[in-house]
Amino acid sequence: MAVIDRLRIAVSPVHRALEGTALARAMAAGDVSPAAYATLARQTWHLHADVEPQLARAARAWPALEGLVDPSHDRAALLATDLRYLAPDDATPAHPAIIEACARVRVDVEMRPWTAAGPLYVLEGSRLGSAVLLRALAAGWGVPATAGVGLDYHLPPSAGWWASTVRSLEALPLNASQVDDICASASALMHSLWCLYQDLKPADVDAASALRASHAS
Numbered sequence: 001m002a003v004i005d006r007l008r009i010a011v012s013p014v015h016r017a018l019e020g021t022a023l024a025r026a027m028a029a030g031d032v033s034p035a036a037y038a039t040l041a042r043q044t045w046h047l048h049a050d051v052e053p054q055l056a057r058a059a060r061a062w063p064a065l066e067g068l069v070d071p072s073h074d075r076a077a078l079l080a081t082d083l084r085y086l087a088p089d090d091a092t093p094a095h096p097a098i099i100e101a102c103a104r105v106r107v108d109v110e111m112r113p114w115t116a117a118g119p120l121y122v123l124e125g126s127r128l129g130s131a132v133l134l135r136a137l138a139a140g141w142g143v144p145a146t147a148g149v150g151l152d153y154h155l156p157p158s159a160g161w162w163a164s165t166v167r168s169l170e171a172l173p174l175n176a177s178q179v180d181d182i183c184a185s186a187s188a189l190m191h192s193l194w195c196l197y198q199d200l201k202p203a204d205v206d207a208a209s210a211l212r213a214s215h216a217s
């Protein structure tokens, strides 16, 4: 079976669970305030800021990854831009689920650099959902779905990027146990993200943002 199919099978149940969380449903319905979205964006920034250098490190340790890991696709800087716009005074530390996810990626990459293909698939694949979320969030906020409104993270990448990511995944010289490692790493990351989404209920997120705003004023 193709690696992409193995990855889809591995992450699909937890992706479905994540899409079913109150936060994901509210976002898909365009029903999450910019302040509440910023709480999630902060955690997503912690994830990207920690994991993206690990992916580059993996490609140095295992050069077969070089065709797949492209630092120009990194999105920590886009999230930082969004956060400067949406929540300039916020410095919330990483959620325990994100700390755990980053620690696991670090250990995986250190011991078995090919596992980086798992988190890379998860982070790049999440752009497929971004197309939906960009439209929904922008419509809910009454802003255009363009750069500079706090949603740069979700802007579409260059045409053909997903087909090229899948081709590079399929070109990796992997044996069966390495494919198992990659799927385990991808599904562990998705599981941590599900824990995060489960914990960040839209109402709590809005209440936390309101509290921060009242302390700031």
Ligand code: HEM
Pocket: 008, 011, 015, 018, 019, 024, 027, 028, 121, 122, 123, 124, 125, 126, 127, 128, 129, 130, 132, 133, 190, 193
């Ligand atoms: C917040 C709500 C989310 C929504 C509404 C959403 C929606 C979608 C949609 C519409 C697709 C493309 C269609 C499909 O193949 O199922 C997709 C694919 C995907 N999403 Fe999400 N998504 C969400 C969150 C996430 C998150 C947080 C991640 C991980 C960081 C993620 C990872 C993926 C992956 C890896 C794929 C690729 C599946 C494939 O191989 O085709 N998604 N998502």
